[in-house]
Amino acid sequence: MAIVPTYPITGIRAGLDFADHVPLRLEIDAWFGSIKPTEKLQVQLFILALKHFQEMDPADKLSYFQVAGVHGQPFVAWDEHTKPETPNEGYCTHANVLFPCWHRPYVLLYEQRIHEIMTQVIIPKYPRHRQEQLIGAANTWRLPYWDWAVMKSDASRRFNYNVPKIVRMKKIWVEGPEGPVKIDNPMYRFSMPGGKSMGEYGITPIDEIPFDQCVGTSRCASYPLNPSLCISGVGNHDQIADNLHRHNWNKGKADGSVLSESVYRLFSKEYFSKYETFATTQYEPEQRLTEYLSCEGVHNNIHDWIGGFGTFAGHMTFPPVSAFDPIFWIHHCNVDRQFATWQTLNPTTWFTEKDKFSGKAKSDTFDTQKTPLTPFHSDDQGGLYNSNMIRDWTKLGYTYPELQPWLLEYKPLGVFDRRRYIKAVKRHINKLYGSTRRLVLMPPLSKIEALENDYIVNVVYERFALKGLPFTVHIFIGFTEKGEAYFRNAPSTRVGSVYNFSAPSRTGKRSCANCERQEKSGAKSTGQVPITHALLRHIIDDSKPLDSLHRPQVERYLTANLHWSITTIGGRNVPLDSMPSLRVSVAVGTAVHHEDPDTLSQYSDYEPLDFSPSGQPSASTHQQPASARTYHDLPAYPDLSSLSTIANPTTFSIRCR
Numbered sequence: 001m002a003i004v005p006t007y008p009i010t011g012i013r014a015g016l017d018f019a020d021h022v023p024l025r026l027e028i029d030a031w032f033g034s035i036k037p038t039e040k041l042q043v044q045l046f047i048l049a050l051k052h053f054q055e056m057d058p059a060d061k062l063s064y065f066q067v068a069g070v071h072g073q074p075f076v077a078w079d080e081h082t083k084p085e086t087p088n089e090g091y092c093t094h095a096n097v098l099f100p101c102w103h104r105p106y107v108l109l110y111e112q113r114i115h116e117i118m119t120q121v122i123i124p125k126y127p128r129h130r131q132e133q134l135i136g137a138a139n140t141w142r143l144p145y146w147d148w149a150v151m152k153s154d155a156s157r158r159f160n161y162n163v164p165k166i167v168r169m170k171k172i173w174v175e176g177p178e179g180p181v182k183i184d185n186p187m188y189r190f191s192m193p194g195g196k197s198m199g200e201y202g203i204t205p206i207d208e209i210p211f212d213q214c215v216g217t218s219r220c221a222s223y224p225l226n227p228s229l230c231i232s233g234v235g236n237h238d239q240i241a242d243n244l245h246r247h248n249w250n251k252g253k254a255d256g257s258v259l260s261e262s263v264y265r266l267f268s269k270e271y272f273s274k275y276e277t278f279a280t281t282q283y284e285p286e287q288r289l290t291e292y293l294s295c296e297g298v299h300n301n302i303h304d305w306i307g308g309f310g311t312f313a314g315h316m317t318f319p320p321v322s323a324f325d326p327i328f329w330i331h332h333c334n335v336d337r338q339f340a341t342w343q344t345l346n347p348t349t350w351f352t353e354k355d356k357f358s359g360k361a362k363s364d365t366f367d368t369q370k371t372p373l374t375p376f377h378s379d380d381q382g383g384l385y386n387s388n389m390i391r392d393w394t395k396l397g398y399t400y401p402e403l404q405p406w407l408l409e410y411k412p413l414g415v416f417d418r419r420r421y422i423k424a425v426k427r428h429i430n431k432l433y434g435s436t437r438r439l440v441l442m443p444p445l446s447k448i449e450a451l452e453n454d455y456i457v458n459v460v461y462e463r464f465a466l467k468g469l470p471f472t473v474h475i476f477i478g479f480t481e482k483g484e485a486y487f488r489n490a491p492s493t494r495v496g497s498v499y500n501f502s503a504p505s506r507t508g509k510r511s512c513a514n515c516e517r518q519e520k521s522g523a524k525s526t527g528q529v530p531i532t533h534a535l536l537r538h539i540i541d542d543s544k545p546l547d548s549l550h551r552p553q554v555e556r557y558l559t560a561n562l563h564w565s566i567t568t569i570g571g572r573n574v575p576l577d578s579m580p581s582l583r584v585s586v587a588v589g590t591a592v593h594h595e596d597p598d599t600l601s602q603y604s605d606y607e608p609l610d611f612s613p614s615g616q617p618s619a620s621t622h623q624q625p626a627s628a629r630t631y632h633d634l635p636a637y638p639d640l641s642s643l644s645t646i647a648n649p650t651t652f653s654i655r656c657r
Contacts, residue, residue: 005380007062007079011108011397012115014139021406022394025337028144028330029152032166041137043166044174049117050186050326055193058201064190065201065324067110070375072320072503073211074202075512078375091374092514094319094501095463095525097276097351097367099296100339101387105376107332108396111143125177142398145333148244148302149263150432161244161257163237163306167327170235187326189233191216197231198324206318206503207469207569217315217325220308239312243305257435258496261530262298264433265290266338267345267426268600275349278342283460283524289587289606292458293528295342297498299335300527304499306331309472310571317470317569318503320512337400340393344403344425351387402428423598430597436533437593437601448539449548454591454603457529457562459498462581464519468504471568472497473582475529477538478561495534498527524581532591551588555609558586585609 015023031039056063061079070078075090093102118138123131146164166172172185184191192198192215199212216233220240244259265271272278277291281300284291306327307317315325322328351369369391372384393399402425410421430437436454439445457475465471478493505515517523535554538544546557564584566574576582589606 006377006382008379009105009109009112009376009385010378012112012139012142013397014115014119015141016397020394021404022397022399023140023142024401024404025142025333025398026144026401028146028164028166031144032164038137038140041134042141044176045118045122045134045138046114046141047172047174047183047186048122048176049114051183052117052121053114054186054190054326058193058196062113065192067113068190068323068328069202070106070109071323071328072318072512073204075320076202079377080375090320090512090514092319092512094296094514095280095282095518095523096514097280097282098371098373098387099280100335101279101390102373102376103332104336104339104390104393104396105373105385107143107329107336108390109376110329111398114143115139115141122177127177143333144330145337145400146327146330147334147337147432148331149257149260151257151260160241161259162241163327164330167330168235168237188235189217189219190324190326191233198321203321206320209313209318209569211315211318211321214315219306219314219316219325219327220312221314222312234314236308236312236314239308240306243309258530258533259298259301260433261435261533262293262528263338264429264435264437264601265293265530265603266295266298267342267429267433269345269602271603275346275351281525281527283526287526289458289608290456290528290589290603292456292460292526294526295335295338297525297527298338299331300499300501301497302331303501304470304472304497309499310567313569319501320503336393340400340403341425341429343391343393345422350391426600427597429600434601436530436536436591439533439536440591440593441595445536445540448536450550452590452592453532453549453551453554454589454606455531455535455549455554455558456587456589456606457496457531458583458585458587459527459529460524460581460583461498461500461527461579463500463502463523463525464505464515465500465579465581466568466574468502468515468519469568470500470502471566471574472499473527473584474565474567475531475584476561476563476565477531477534477558478544479563495531496529498529500525522581531586551609554588558609562586 012023026039032043034040034043050064054064056065058065060066066078069076070091072090072092078091091102093099115138118141119135123134123138126134148161151161162168166185167187169185170188171182172187173180173182195215197212198214203211203214205212210231213231214233215231218234218236220236220243221234222236266278271290271293273288273291276282277284277287278295281294281297303316303319303322306325307314307322309317315321316328316331369387372386373390374384376385377383378385378389390396405416405418405421410417410424412420440451445451459473459475461473474494475496475498476493477495502515503512505512505519532549535546535549535557538546538557539548546553564576566576566579566582568574586609587606588609590604592602592604594601
């Protein structure tokens with residue numbers, strides 16, 4: 001019996017020139033709004049190709065449904081024609097060091113499929129005299145990314161977060177082979193071909209959400225879900241924008257975002273000691289205090305805000321079904337861009353020799369740079385990619401606007417000047433991100449005492465503390481007049497959050513093998529919320545009793561005002577004493593911010609603060625404070641008494657220097 005060839009993921013090989021220059025993945029709003037003729041043609045081809053992709057038979061290996069299903073449900077083997085390496089187990093690499101590496105060929109697969117459909121299906125339908133121009137546009141096209149950490153000026157010239165315009169439109173005009181036509185926008189949602197339910201192809205409910213009944217994908221659908229709306233799909237983009245706005249302490253200006261600050265710190269010198277802590281939320285007992293932040297952790301929050309948190313939910317909320325939402329791909333394209341930028345700034349930093357985090361089927365194996373990135377094949381003979389093979393993204397046929405080392409400006413004497421190139425990359429980062437740096441360098445604030453002190457809130461938790469259901473840890477500084485802490489009642493006091501991007505490990509006879517291993521081992525994950533920016537806002541607010549960043553003063557202020565809560569699906573409150581694995585602490589270090597646009601801020605010498613905030617349960621009584629229980633309109637999570645616990649909480653230790 002002949003062996004069926006595997007599908008080789010090579011990236012788009014067209015559009016490459018003799019000088020090894022590669023086409024750019026562009027920011028989606030700039031690309032969609034471009035007046036350049038080539039990019040306008042690319043938009044038309046992309047929409048038509050994606051629509052065809054989504055309409056393919058879900059049983060076809062190369063259909064949109066099957067490619068999206070690689071990310072989780074229906075937990076079946078993909079492109080494995082011999083004995084599957086992961087039968088009924090899926091390919092999950094979340095909370096794992098392979099996270100950014102595995103998603104690189106995954107996004108490449110999606111990009112390659114769309115290009116194939118452009119050139120093999122869509123363009124041949126056009127008149128012959130137009131095909132050459134269209135082929136040229138298709139060959140230089142690469143998947144656009146959505147930079148969700150940058151606020152953009154709206155019609156009123158205010159800076160705000162929003163969902164890309166191409167995503168918000170239910171219908172869209174395209175110049176088809178027979179002329180202009182208005183069609184359903186495939187970026188608005190994915191709809192199953194023939195109106196079939198996803199359950200017919202193995203998708204199952206998660207908690208109370210009937211993903212098996214869905215015909216279309218949803219974003220921020222109201223919870224409890226309206227079954228009729230849920231089935232066809234909901235695009236609540238105003239709510240997504242509001243979710244993003246909630247993390248902006250200075251609405252309407254471009255310097256007020258914990259999201260922007262978190263992304264900025266991903267690139268800051270020595271914030272991470274090694275690749276592994278940059279890459280994943282997986283907890284290491286010996287990791288630095290700064291390393292509770294991670295590329296994956298920032299990515300998790302975006303899934304939360306797009307899918308829906310609080311009283312909203314959607315496909316992006318849950319790992320097993322998130323890739324069915326078309327917005328997933330432009331989100332992960334941006335994550336890959338962040339990964340590539342970090343690699344550019346840290347070219348010699350890669351996997352350590354051994355790593356204890358395992359995504360393989362056996363618990364006694366180690367994930368390394370040579371671990372196969374299953375199921376992504378580099379050839380048609382079954383050869384699998386590993387992390388070393390995808391390390392250089394330009395060899396996969398693409399790069400990003402700020403990562404073009406071949407530009408003449410970096411070759412002043414005809415020879416590549418790496419120092420000049422890296423300065424330009426850092427200048428771009430300073431231009432786009434770093435809300436605290438911008439605020440600190442403003443003349444009115446530059447005179448604040450102890451401005452060099454930097455404060456971060458670190459969170460560590462058991463990933464499967466709620467049997468796999470996702471949950472959000474909300475961080476607050478201050479109380480409302482009623483003493484309410486929950487984010488719906490006190491958005492002004494909420495300074496950030498950490499989202500546990502997870503789902504139950506088993507659905508029927510199928511399961512996520514990586515998730516099951518993590519659940520059995522009590523695996524922990526981390527998150528971080530930088531709070532210096534919020535403290536600075538409190539300092540300039542005359543109604544707040546804080547006038548400097550001196551450590552003793554900030555310690556007293558946080559002791560009185562720092563508190564947190566946990567919510568899960570539907571905004572249901574999770575009592576703090578039901579999750580003893582949760583640890584929330586504060587660390588203080590030194591931040592050096594430079595006026596030089598070519599120099600990134602530097603962070604060093606972090607140590608824990610030693611205090612027990614008044615808004616938290618003590619180690620001895622573990623009583624939830626009244627302020628944390630004032631959730632008038634939301635029921636507590638049911639049956640928490642049946643959830644396993646692993647340890648008693650300890651007090652939070654911080655020592656002031």
